[in-house]
Protein backbone atom coordinates (compact mmCIF):
# COMPACT_ATOMS: atom_id res chain seq x y z
CA UNK A 126 0.00 0.00 0.00
CA UNK A 127 1.17 3.43 -0.90
CA UNK A 128 0.80 6.49 1.22
CA UNK A 129 0.99 9.74 -0.66
CA UNK A 130 2.16 13.05 0.63
CA UNK A 131 -0.61 15.57 1.27
CA UNK A 132 0.82 17.92 -1.36
CA UNK A 133 -0.15 15.63 -4.25
CA UNK A 134 -1.71 17.36 -7.24
CA UNK A 135 -5.25 16.14 -8.02
CA UNK A 136 -6.00 15.37 -11.68
CA UNK A 137 -9.61 14.27 -11.56
CA UNK A 138 -12.19 12.14 -9.82
CA UNK A 139 -13.50 8.78 -10.93
CA UNK A 140 -13.69 5.11 -10.04
CA UNK A 141 -10.97 2.57 -9.63
CA UNK A 142 -11.42 -1.10 -10.47
CA UNK A 143 -8.99 -3.85 -9.41
CA UNK A 144 -7.63 -6.08 -12.17
CA UNK A 145 -10.37 -8.25 -13.76
CA UNK A 146 -12.90 -7.25 -11.16
CA UNK A 147 -16.16 -5.38 -11.35
CA UNK A 148 -15.61 -4.03 -7.87
CA UNK A 149 -15.54 -0.26 -7.97
CA UNK A 150 -13.90 2.15 -5.53
CA UNK A 151 -14.55 5.88 -5.60
CA UNK A 152 -11.17 7.37 -6.21
CA UNK A 153 -9.22 10.31 -7.48
CA UNK A 154 -6.26 10.41 -9.78
CA UNK A 155 -3.33 12.39 -8.41
CA UNK A 156 0.20 13.22 -9.38
CA UNK A 157 2.98 13.23 -6.80
CA UNK A 158 6.75 12.81 -6.90
CA UNK A 159 6.71 12.00 -10.61
CA UNK A 160 4.21 9.21 -10.03
CA UNK A 161 0.55 9.04 -11.04
CA UNK A 162 -1.67 7.29 -8.54
CA UNK A 163 -5.25 6.32 -7.90
CA UNK A 164 -6.19 7.19 -4.32
CA UNK A 165 -9.34 6.09 -2.53
CA UNK A 166 -11.69 8.98 -1.79
CA UNK A 167 -12.44 7.46 1.56
CA UNK A 168 -9.40 7.09 3.77
CA UNK A 169 -6.97 8.24 1.07
CA UNK A 170 -5.33 4.86 0.63
CA UNK A 171 -3.19 4.46 -2.48
CA UNK A 172 -4.79 1.94 -4.85
CA UNK A 173 -2.32 1.85 -7.71
CA UNK A 174 0.52 3.96 -8.99
CA UNK A 175 2.94 4.18 -11.87
CA UNK A 176 5.15 6.58 -13.77
CA UNK A 177 3.42 8.38 -16.62
CA UNK A 178 5.07 6.39 -19.44
CA UNK A 179 3.79 3.16 -17.96
CA UNK A 180 0.14 4.24 -18.02
CA UNK A 181 -2.17 3.20 -20.80
CA UNK A 182 -4.68 6.00 -21.41
CA UNK A 183 -7.64 5.34 -23.71
CA UNK A 184 -8.23 7.89 -26.49
CA UNK A 185 -11.02 10.43 -26.26
CA UNK A 186 -14.18 9.21 -28.03
CA UNK A 187 -17.10 11.58 -27.55
CA UNK A 188 -18.20 11.51 -23.93
CA UNK A 189 -17.29 7.88 -23.32
CA UNK A 190 -15.44 7.61 -19.97
CA UNK A 191 -11.66 7.48 -20.24
CA UNK A 192 -9.74 4.52 -18.82
CA UNK A 193 -6.28 4.73 -17.39
CA UNK A 194 -4.74 1.34 -17.01
CA UNK A 195 -1.99 0.80 -14.46
CA UNK A 196 0.80 -1.76 -15.01
CA UNK A 197 -0.80 -3.98 -12.37
CA UNK A 198 -3.89 -4.33 -14.58
CA UNK A 199 -6.14 -2.15 -12.43
CA UNK A 200 -8.21 0.57 -14.08
CA UNK A 201 -9.10 4.11 -13.22
CA UNK A 202 -12.20 5.32 -15.05
CA UNK A 203 -13.40 8.93 -15.30
CA UNK A 204 -15.89 11.01 -17.27
CA UNK A 205 -13.71 14.09 -16.77
CA UNK A 206 -12.28 13.99 -20.29
CA UNK A 207 -11.05 17.57 -20.18
CA UNK A 208 -8.97 16.92 -17.08
CA UNK A 209 -7.40 13.87 -18.74
CA UNK A 210 -6.64 15.90 -21.86
CA UNK A 211 -4.96 18.60 -19.75
CA UNK A 212 -3.02 15.95 -17.89
CA UNK A 213 -1.89 14.34 -21.16
CA UNK A 214 -0.95 17.70 -22.60
CA UNK A 215 1.19 18.69 -19.63
CA UNK A 216 2.93 15.32 -19.54
CA UNK A 217 3.15 15.04 -23.28
CA UNK A 218 5.51 17.98 -23.37
CA UNK A 219 7.83 16.13 -21.11
CA UNK A 220 7.39 12.66 -22.56
CA UNK A 221 8.30 11.61 -26.05
CA UNK A 222 6.15 8.52 -25.72
CA UNK A 223 2.88 10.34 -26.05
CA UNK A 224 4.07 12.55 -28.90
CA UNK A 225 5.04 9.42 -30.72
CA UNK A 226 1.59 8.04 -30.06
CA UNK A 227 -0.06 11.08 -31.61
CA UNK A 228 2.15 10.94 -34.67
CA UNK A 229 1.18 7.36 -35.15
CA UNK A 230 -2.50 8.12 -34.82
CA UNK A 231 -2.87 11.13 -37.11
CA UNK A 232 -2.05 9.69 -40.53
CA UNK A 233 -4.53 6.91 -39.94
CA UNK A 234 -7.20 9.41 -38.97
CA UNK A 235 -6.47 11.42 -42.09
CA UNK A 236 -6.87 8.34 -44.26
CA UNK A 237 -10.24 7.71 -42.67
CA UNK A 238 -11.35 11.28 -43.26
CA UNK A 239 -10.29 11.25 -46.92
CA UNK A 240 -11.87 7.84 -47.46
CA UNK A 241 -15.03 9.15 -45.81
CA UNK A 242 -15.22 12.13 -48.14
CA UNK A 243 -14.57 10.02 -51.22
CA UNK A 244 -17.17 7.50 -50.18
CA UNK A 245 -19.76 10.16 -49.44
CA UNK A 246 -19.04 11.84 -52.76
CA UNK A 247 -19.71 8.56 -54.54
CA UNK A 248 -22.81 7.88 -52.48
CA UNK A 249 -24.11 11.39 -53.16
CA UNK A 250 -23.43 11.12 -56.88
CA UNK A 251 -24.65 7.58 -57.54
CA UNK A 252 -26.48 6.03 -54.63
CA UNK A 253 -28.44 8.89 -53.12
CA UNK A 254 -30.68 9.60 -56.15
CA UNK A 255 -31.56 5.90 -56.29
CA UNK A 256 -32.16 5.70 -52.54
CA UNK A 257 -34.38 8.78 -52.72
CA UNK A 258 -36.48 7.19 -55.46
CA UNK A 259 -36.77 3.97 -53.47
CA UNK A 260 -37.73 5.88 -50.34
CA UNK A 261 -40.39 7.86 -52.22
CA UNK A 262 -41.76 4.67 -53.74
CA UNK A 263 -42.06 2.82 -50.44
CA UNK A 264 -43.28 5.75 -48.34
CA UNK A 265 -46.74 4.93 -47.02
CA UNK A 266 -49.22 7.81 -47.39
CA UNK A 267 -49.26 8.34 -43.65
CA UNK A 268 -45.69 9.67 -43.69
CA UNK A 269 -46.27 12.72 -45.90
CA UNK A 270 -49.48 13.24 -43.98
CA UNK A 271 -47.67 13.36 -40.63
CA UNK A 272 -44.89 15.53 -42.01
CA UNK A 273 -47.43 17.96 -43.40
CA UNK A 274 -49.58 18.15 -40.30
CA UNK A 275 -46.58 18.84 -38.09
CA UNK A 276 -45.16 21.33 -40.57
CA UNK A 277 -48.35 23.34 -40.74
CA UNK A 278 -48.64 23.24 -36.95
CA UNK A 279 -45.12 24.56 -36.61
CA UNK A 280 -45.67 27.26 -39.20
CA UNK A 281 -48.90 28.33 -37.51
CA UNK A 282 -47.14 28.52 -34.19
CA UNK A 283 -44.15 30.45 -35.50
CA UNK A 284 -44.72 32.58 -38.59
CA UNK A 285 -48.21 32.23 -40.00
CA UNK A 286 -51.30 33.98 -38.75
CA UNK A 287 -55.02 33.80 -39.46
CA UNK A 288 -55.98 35.17 -42.84
CA UNK A 289 -57.33 38.70 -43.03
CA UNK A 290 -58.73 38.24 -46.53
CA UNK A 291 -62.44 38.85 -46.87
CA UNK A 292 -64.77 35.94 -47.48
CA UNK A 293 -65.72 36.69 -51.15
CA UNK A 294 -62.04 36.89 -52.10
CA UNK A 295 -61.26 33.57 -50.46
CA UNK A 296 -64.30 31.96 -52.03
CA UNK A 297 -63.28 33.10 -55.52
CA UNK A 298 -59.80 31.61 -55.10
CA UNK A 299 -61.14 28.40 -53.51
CA UNK A 300 -63.55 27.87 -56.38
CA UNK A 301 -60.77 28.25 -58.95
CA UNK A 302 -58.63 25.92 -56.91
CA UNK A 303 -61.40 23.30 -56.77
CA UNK A 304 -61.68 23.44 -60.56
CA UNK A 305 -58.00 22.65 -61.16
CA UNK A 306 -57.74 20.17 -58.26
CA UNK A 307 -60.62 18.23 -59.87
CA UNK A 308 -58.47 17.91 -63.02
CA UNK A 309 -55.45 16.60 -61.11
CA UNK A 310 -54.41 12.95 -61.13
CA UNK A 311 -55.11 12.56 -57.43
CA UNK A 312 -58.46 14.26 -57.61
CA UNK A 313 -59.98 17.17 -55.71
CA UNK A 314 -60.25 15.27 -52.42
CA UNK A 315 -56.45 14.91 -52.27
CA UNK A 316 -55.99 18.66 -51.91
CA UNK A 317 -56.82 21.26 -49.32
CA UNK A 318 -56.21 24.97 -49.72
CA UNK A 319 -55.41 27.03 -46.64
CA UNK A 320 -55.32 30.81 -46.36
CA UNK A 321 -52.87 32.38 -43.95
CA UNK A 322 -51.25 35.69 -43.25
CA UNK A 323 -47.63 35.04 -44.24
CA UNK A 324 -45.77 37.22 -41.75
CA UNK A 325 -42.06 36.60 -42.16
CA UNK A 326 -42.50 34.42 -45.22
CA UNK A 327 -44.32 37.21 -47.03
CA UNK A 328 -45.98 36.72 -50.41
CA UNK A 329 -45.83 32.99 -50.89
CA UNK A 330 -47.66 29.86 -51.92
CA UNK A 331 -46.39 26.40 -51.17
CA UNK A 332 -47.49 22.80 -51.04
CA UNK A 333 -46.80 20.28 -48.30
CA UNK A 334 -46.16 16.69 -49.40
CA UNK A 335 -49.66 15.45 -48.57
CA UNK A 336 -51.49 17.96 -50.77
CA UNK A 337 -51.98 20.67 -48.18
CA UNK A 338 -51.52 23.99 -49.94
CA UNK A 339 -50.95 27.32 -48.26
CA UNK A 340 -51.37 30.69 -49.90
CA UNK A 341 -50.54 33.87 -48.02
CA UNK A 342 -52.61 37.04 -47.88
CA UNK A 343 -49.54 38.92 -49.03
CA UNK A 344 -49.42 36.97 -52.29
CA UNK A 345 -53.12 37.50 -52.91
CA UNK A 346 -52.69 41.21 -52.29
CA UNK A 347 -49.64 41.39 -54.54
CA UNK A 348 -51.52 39.92 -57.46
CA UNK A 349 -54.58 42.12 -57.08
CA UNK A 350 -57.79 41.08 -58.82
CA UNK A 351 -56.30 38.51 -61.19
CA UNK A 352 -57.60 35.34 -59.51
CA UNK A 353 -56.78 33.27 -62.59
CA UNK A 354 -53.12 34.05 -62.07
CA UNK A 355 -53.29 32.76 -58.49
CA UNK A 356 -55.04 29.62 -59.68
CA UNK A 357 -52.14 29.14 -62.09
CA UNK A 358 -49.73 29.36 -59.17
CA UNK A 359 -51.78 26.85 -57.18
CA UNK A 360 -51.79 24.52 -60.21
CA UNK A 361 -48.01 24.77 -60.20
CA UNK A 362 -47.99 23.79 -56.52
CA UNK A 363 -50.28 20.85 -57.24
CA UNK A 364 -47.63 19.85 -59.79
CA UNK A 365 -45.02 19.76 -57.03
CA UNK A 366 -47.26 17.46 -54.99
CA UNK A 367 -48.20 15.13 -57.87
CA UNK A 368 -44.55 14.78 -58.85
CA UNK A 369 -43.60 14.26 -55.18
CA UNK A 370 -40.99 16.98 -55.28
CA UNK A 371 -41.09 17.99 -51.65
CA UNK A 372 -40.93 14.40 -50.43
CA UNK A 373 -37.91 13.84 -52.68
CA UNK A 374 -36.34 17.03 -51.42
CA UNK A 375 -36.79 15.97 -47.81
CA UNK A 376 -35.26 12.57 -48.43
CA UNK A 377 -32.38 14.11 -50.31
CA UNK A 378 -31.73 16.49 -47.42
CA UNK A 379 -32.08 13.66 -44.90
CA UNK A 380 -29.67 11.58 -46.98
CA UNK A 381 -27.19 14.42 -46.99
CA UNK A 382 -27.55 14.76 -43.24
CA UNK A 383 -26.90 11.03 -43.00
CA UNK A 384 -23.69 11.44 -44.96
CA UNK A 385 -22.60 14.32 -42.77
CA UNK A 386 -23.32 12.15 -39.76
CA UNK A 387 -21.16 9.43 -41.29
CA UNK A 388 -18.23 11.82 -41.57
CA UNK A 389 -18.63 14.11 -38.61
CA UNK A 390 -20.30 11.66 -36.24
CA UNK A 391 -23.10 14.08 -35.43
CA UNK A 392 -25.52 16.41 -37.13
CA UNK A 393 -27.20 17.58 -33.97
CA UNK A 394 -30.92 18.09 -34.28
CA UNK A 395 -30.85 19.23 -37.88
CA UNK A 396 -32.32 16.07 -39.39
CA UNK A 397 -35.19 16.17 -37.01
CA UNK A 398 -35.66 19.88 -37.66
CA UNK A 399 -35.66 19.22 -41.34
CA UNK A 400 -38.23 16.47 -41.15
CA UNK A 401 -40.71 17.96 -38.76
CA UNK A 402 -40.13 21.68 -38.62
CA UNK A 403 -41.81 23.89 -41.14
CA UNK A 404 -38.98 26.32 -41.56
CA UNK A 405 -36.75 23.68 -43.06
CA UNK A 406 -39.40 22.38 -45.38
CA UNK A 407 -40.35 25.75 -46.77
CA UNK A 408 -36.73 26.82 -47.07
CA UNK A 409 -35.95 23.84 -49.28
CA UNK A 410 -36.02 25.21 -52.76
CA UNK A 411 -36.69 22.98 -55.70
CA UNK A 412 -34.32 22.25 -58.50
CA UNK A 413 -34.73 24.02 -61.81
CA UNK A 414 -35.90 20.77 -63.39
CA UNK A 415 -38.57 20.38 -60.71
CA UNK A 416 -39.74 23.96 -61.32
CA UNK A 417 -40.00 23.39 -65.05
CA UNK A 418 -41.96 20.19 -64.48
CA UNK A 419 -44.33 21.98 -62.09
CA UNK A 420 -44.75 24.83 -64.58
CA UNK A 421 -45.77 22.32 -67.24
CA UNK A 422 -48.17 20.73 -64.82
CA UNK A 423 -49.73 24.13 -64.25
CA UNK A 424 -50.12 24.69 -67.99
CA UNK A 425 -51.78 21.28 -68.39
CA UNK A 426 -54.16 21.62 -65.44
CA UNK A 427 -55.16 25.15 -66.39
CA UNK A 428 -55.80 24.09 -69.96
CA UNK A 429 -57.97 21.17 -68.81
CA UNK A 430 -59.91 23.37 -66.40
CA UNK A 431 -60.60 25.93 -69.12
CA UNK A 432 -58.31 28.66 -67.82
CA UNK A 433 -55.56 30.56 -69.59
CA UNK A 434 -52.74 27.98 -69.50
CA UNK A 435 -50.06 30.64 -69.45
CA UNK A 436 -51.49 32.40 -66.39
CA UNK A 437 -48.45 31.37 -64.38
CA UNK A 438 -46.14 33.09 -66.85
CA UNK A 439 -48.10 36.30 -66.32
CA UNK A 440 -47.64 35.74 -62.63
CA UNK A 441 -43.86 35.56 -62.80
CA UNK A 442 -43.81 38.75 -64.79
CA UNK A 443 -45.82 40.63 -62.18
CA UNK A 444 -43.80 39.10 -59.39
CA UNK A 445 -40.48 40.23 -60.78
CA UNK A 446 -41.81 43.69 -61.47
CA UNK A 447 -43.24 44.12 -58.01
CA UNK A 448 -40.72 42.30 -55.84
CA UNK A 449 -37.54 42.89 -57.81
CA UNK A 450 -35.15 41.85 -55.14
CA UNK A 451 -35.12 38.12 -54.47
CA UNK A 452 -33.82 38.28 -50.93
CA UNK A 453 -35.43 36.58 -47.98
CA UNK A 454 -37.86 33.72 -48.13
CA UNK A 455 -40.42 35.12 -50.54
CA UNK A 456 -41.76 33.07 -53.40
CA UNK A 457 -39.08 34.34 -55.76
CA UNK A 458 -36.28 32.86 -53.72
CA UNK A 459 -37.89 29.42 -53.75
CA UNK A 460 -39.34 29.81 -57.23
CA UNK A 461 -36.85 31.80 -59.27
CA UNK A 462 -38.67 33.34 -62.23
CA UNK A 463 -36.66 34.11 -65.29
CA UNK A 464 -37.52 35.28 -68.80
CA UNK A 465 -36.49 31.83 -70.04
CA UNK A 466 -38.94 30.26 -67.69
CA UNK A 467 -41.78 32.43 -68.94
CA UNK A 468 -40.84 31.62 -72.51
CA UNK A 469 -40.74 27.89 -71.72
CA UNK A 470 -44.27 28.11 -70.29
CA UNK A 471 -45.64 29.89 -73.34
CA UNK A 472 -43.80 27.48 -75.67
CA UNK A 473 -45.14 24.46 -73.83
CA UNK A 474 -48.65 25.83 -74.04
CA UNK A 475 -48.25 26.19 -77.80
CA UNK A 476 -46.97 22.58 -78.05
CA UNK A 477 -49.98 21.31 -76.12
CA UNK A 478 -52.38 23.13 -78.40
CA UNK A 479 -50.73 21.69 -81.51
CA UNK A 480 -50.85 18.12 -80.23
CA UNK A 481 -54.37 16.75 -80.44
CA UNK A 482 -55.02 13.92 -77.99
Ligand SMILES: [Zn+2]
Nearest residue numbers: 411416419460
Ligand atom coordinates in the same frame (compact mmCIF):
# COMPACT_ATOMS: atom_id res chain seq x y z
ZN1 LIG B 1 -42.36 25.68 -57.65
